[in-house]
Amino acid sequence: MSWPSNYPDPEDNDRKPAETSAAAPSPSGILKDFKVGFTLAVKNFLSFGLAMLGIILITILLLLLIVLFILIPILFTLGLPFLIQLVETIATGFQTTTGLTLVMLIMFLVLPILGPFFVALGAIFGMARELVESDGTQAESAFSWYGKRGLSLLGGGAIHFLITLAPLVIAFLAISYPTWNPPSDEELRVIIPLIVVWIILVNGMLSLTYPGIIDGLSAVKAAGRSVRLACQFPVRVLGAWLIITVLVTIPLIPVINEVAFLWAPIIPSDLLEPYGALAILTLLFVIVPAVSIVLTRIYMILTAKVDATYTQGADST
Amino acid sequence: MNPKVSHPRIKEFEVVTNPKIIKLLLDGTRKDIVFNYLVNEPMTVKQLSDAMKKKPGTVLHHVQKLKNAGIIQLVETRETPRGIVERYYRAVAREFRLGISERMSAYDDDTVASKDRVRAALLGLSTLGIHISESDFEHAHDLLQRLIDREAEVAKVYDSPSNHAFQSLPPSTRYDVSYRMSQFLLSQDALYRKTLSDWHDLISHYLRKIESEMV
Known part of the structure; x- marks a missing residue:
């Protein structure tokens, strides 16, 4: 125990007190995040472009490897007739299975296929981290993240996927057990917006998982930290995530609006094909790198504030 | 090199007893990062990569390993006018002393004979x-x-x-x-x-x- 001092330590004027709360969040911080994100993404377009091409190639190869990893042992041990029978059984299974079994079957088949995409996205976040922290990156450095953080990135993607789908699985079970009882149109009017809100909110809360994994955390710890940061700084994290959702959705609306929303065509049908290609290329080569830079930057600034190492007031959040 | 960055007090020496951390420090690049640079002053990944003439990605990887091992710490985060978020790292002590028994157990006999006698x-x-x-x-x-x-x-x-x-x-x-x-x-x-x-x-x-x- 010590006596309170009448002579407190002099204030250190060089060091601005670290902000550890979301007391003064302002939109200008988010706007700067996006300005910096898009500026760096465009300046490093070549590096990101080459990396993205390589990553797409590796993802295709990994998918082929996964398929071969499953098919070749079956072919050599059980033969082609068994394989054909297996495909037929799975196809029949999809038609006859309902409830939890069907959901599990779909997730079991989909997760390994999504795996390479999760790691590929993580590699882009690795490049973004190099860029945000050291103002430089190279296309080949994307591939080094496959080896360094590949498994954790896979785990991070799986966490996103499973948490996003969890309520949908529960809802599906609720309407399918004990008897198939689909929701009415009125119920769907409530359910669908709720699902959209859930998907946006959960992925927003988990949006800093990948930057956390790149920072050296395990997938679970990174997800936990992302949720904590989103709770402490909701305007910065969820605000940025809403903008990202809009940025990703808007270019795709003319392509998917007829199927998804049953709207009238926004652009003429003969322009739809070139527009779709252009939208996807923009998404892959500009928006995804920019978004990864934005989220990495937000993660680095917010963790510095939490750890009380952020000392410069250039950022206004 | 970084006159504006405040230099927090660091310990005079740290006794390292964990064989895994000792092995970590025996790597050439990590040894350079700690003993040539970060024991002297806080530096960013970019400054380290420029000084060591290595890729930022490689330096970042080693810095993260050292940070996770508790050999270096993040002391300051600054934002440049261009929006780059610079993280300044510094060694947790000026000097690292290795516990004798732990030093020797960092090597098994085969390693000593073949690798680094x-x-x-x-x-x-x-x-x-x-x-x-x-x-x-x-x-x-x-x-x-x-x-x-x-x-x-x-x-x-x-x-x-x-x-x-x-x-x-x-x-x-x-x-x-x-x-x-x-x-x-x-x-x-x-x-x-x-x-x-x-x-x-x-x-x-x-x-x-x-x-x-x-x-």
């Missing part, structure tokens, strides 16, 4: 009170390596597998013959004598230091 021998000197400092370590390593290399070359002269008469001697006799013969051959080698003299000077320096500390 010289480094293990230098660390083993700690058991005799001779703690080679980080600044002398590379020099000492170089000297001892040269001595061992030359001794191995000289041994090949007489210790030939095809010399069945020599190989059939009892081990203790063979050792005595080898020892005397190598002593003679090495005494004729001027370069070896010079290296040995440098090595003796280095050891003498540490022995004198021990004596003065005892006084």
Whole structure:
């Protein structure tokens, strides 16, 4: 125990007190995040472009490897007739299975296929981290993240996927057990917006998982930290995530609006094909790198504030 | 290099006892990051990569490993006008001392025999009170390596597998013959004598230091 001092330590004027709360969040911080994100993404377009091409190639190869990893042992041990029978059984299974079994079957088949995409996205976040922290990156450095953080990135993607789908699985079970009882149109009017809100909110809360994994955390710890940061700084994290959702959705609306929303065509049908290609290329080569830079930057600034190492007031959040 | 970055107080020395962390520090790049740069002042990944002429990604990878091991810490985060978020890292202590038993257990016998016998021998000197400092370590390593290399070359002269008469001697006799013969051959080698003299000077320096500390 010590006596309170009448002579407190002099204030250190060089060091601005670290902000550890979301007391003064302002939109200008988010706007700067996006300005910096898009500026760096465009300046490093070549590096990101080459990396993205390589990553797409590796993802295709990994998918082929996964398929071969499953098919070749079956072919050599059980033969082609068994394989054909297996495909037929799975196809029949999809038609006859309902409830939890069907959901599990779909997730079991989909997760390994999504795996390479999760790691590929993580590699882009690795490049973004190099860029945000050291103002430089190279296309080949994307591939080094496959080896360094590949498994954790896979785990991070799986966490996103499973948490996003969890309520949908529960809802599906609720309407399918004990008897198939689909929701009415009125119920769907409530359910669908709720699902959209859930998907946006959960992925927003988990949006800093990948930057956390790149920072050296395990997938679970990174997800936990992302949720904590989103709770402490909701305007910065969820605000940025809403903008990202809009940025990703808007270019795709003319392509998917007829199927998804049953709207009238926004652009003429003969322009739809070139527009779709252009939208996807923009998404892959500009928006995804920019978004990864934005989220990495937000993660680095917010963790510095939490750890009380952020000392410069250039950022206004 | 970074006059604007505040220099937080750091410990004078840290005793490292975890063999995994010791192994981590034995890596060349990580050793340079800690002992050449971050013990002196806080630096960013970019500054380190520029100074070491290595890719930022490579340096970042090593920095993260050192940070997770608790050898270095994040001391400051600053944002540049261009929006780059600079993280300044610094070693947690000015000097790192390794616990003797832990130092030796960082090597298993096979590793010592095949990989880094010289480094293990230098660390083993700690058991005799001779703690080679980080600044002398590379020099000492170089000297001892040269001595061992030359001794191995000289041994090949007489210790030939095809010399069945020599190989059939009892081990203790063979050792005595080898020892005397190598002593003679090495005494004729001027370069070896010079290296040995440098090595003796280095050891003498540490022995004198021990004596003065005892006084």
